[in-house]
Amino acid sequence: xxxxxxSPSNKVTEKGxxxxxxxxxxxxxxxxxxxxxxxGQGLEFLIYFQGNSAPDKSGLPSDRFSxxxxxxxxxxxxxxxxxxxxxxxxxxxxxxxxxxxxxxxxDGTRLSIL
Amino acid sequence: xxxxxxxxxSLIVQKGGISIINCAYENTAxxxxxxxxxxxxxxxxxxxxxxxxxxxxKEGRFTISFNKSAKQFSLHIMDSQxxxxxxxxxxxxxxxxxxxxxxxxxxxxxx
Numbered sequence: 001x002x003x004x005x006x007s008p009s010n011k012v013t014e015k016g017x018x019x020x021x022x023x024x025x026x027x028x029x030x031x032x033x034x035x036x037x038x039x040g041q042g043l044e045f046l047i048y049f050q051g052n053s054a055p056d057k058s059g060l061p062s063d064r065f066s067x068x069x070x071x072x073x074x075x076x077x078x079x080x081x082x083x084x085x086x087x088x089x090x091x092x093x094x095x096x097x098x099x100x101x102x103x104x105x106x107d108g109t110r111l112s113i114l
Numbered sequence: 115x116x117x118x119x120x121x122x123x124s125l126i127v128q129k130g131g132i133s134i135i136n137c138a139y140e141n142t143a144x145x146x147x148x149x150x151x152x153x154x155x156x157x158x159x160x161x162x163x164x165x166x167x168x169x170x171x172k173e174g175r176f177t178i179s180f181n182k183s184a185k186q187f188s189l190h191i192m193d194s195q196x197x198x199x200x201x202x203x204x205x206x207x208x209x210x211x212x213x214x215x216x217x218x219x220x221x222x223x224x225x
Contacts, residue, residue: 105157
């Protein structure tokens with residue numbers, strides 16, 4: 001079946017602009033996660049959606065970052081007034097609701113802020 | 115207490131050799147320990163995972179060894195191949211929740 005789909009695959013924008021990154025999780029996966037991977041670094045947790053529960057936003061680095069998940073499926077990560085330090089690969093993952101289910105990752109959006 | 119420490123940062127192994135990557139954690143509440151493989155330009159792909167009630171899990175050439183008392187786990191790649199050259203991440207989580215990732219190990223297998 002189809003995996004996690006992210007778009008766009010690459011995004012180049014000027015400092016100060018807003019960007020929207022999209023994630024289509026695997027069908028039937030109720031849990032959705034956003035991570036950020038800076039060049040040569042590990043993965044940093046940003047936000048977690050689980051079913052109808054309130055999202056865990058504890059990893060968002062500033063109030064310029066926000067995310068929503070509509071209809072329990074597609075999610076959008078929005079970065080307002082982008083800064084150069086926002087340049088990174090933004091990865092989305094999804095999993096089944098049951099405990100200890102593996103997270104399946106998309107190929108990410110590579111964001112470059114000029 | 116949320117950190118997962120991974121070593122080495124990089125590793126070079128001859129074809130046919132054994133690659134060993136180690137991770138250590140502090141939070142005893144973690145109950146799921148996956149390993150991911152990432153190729154350039156791609157997202158991480160699940161390689162193998164273990165739960166703390168098991169000391170070892172093997173899938174093909176890949177084995178996880180888990181030491182609950184030492185709070186350590188490791189990935190062994192037997193008969194390493196050039197196609198195994200990638201970045202490997204260990205992670206830990208509790209239930210269905212965010213992963214805490216290690217910082218990654220860049221593996222290069224020489225032909």
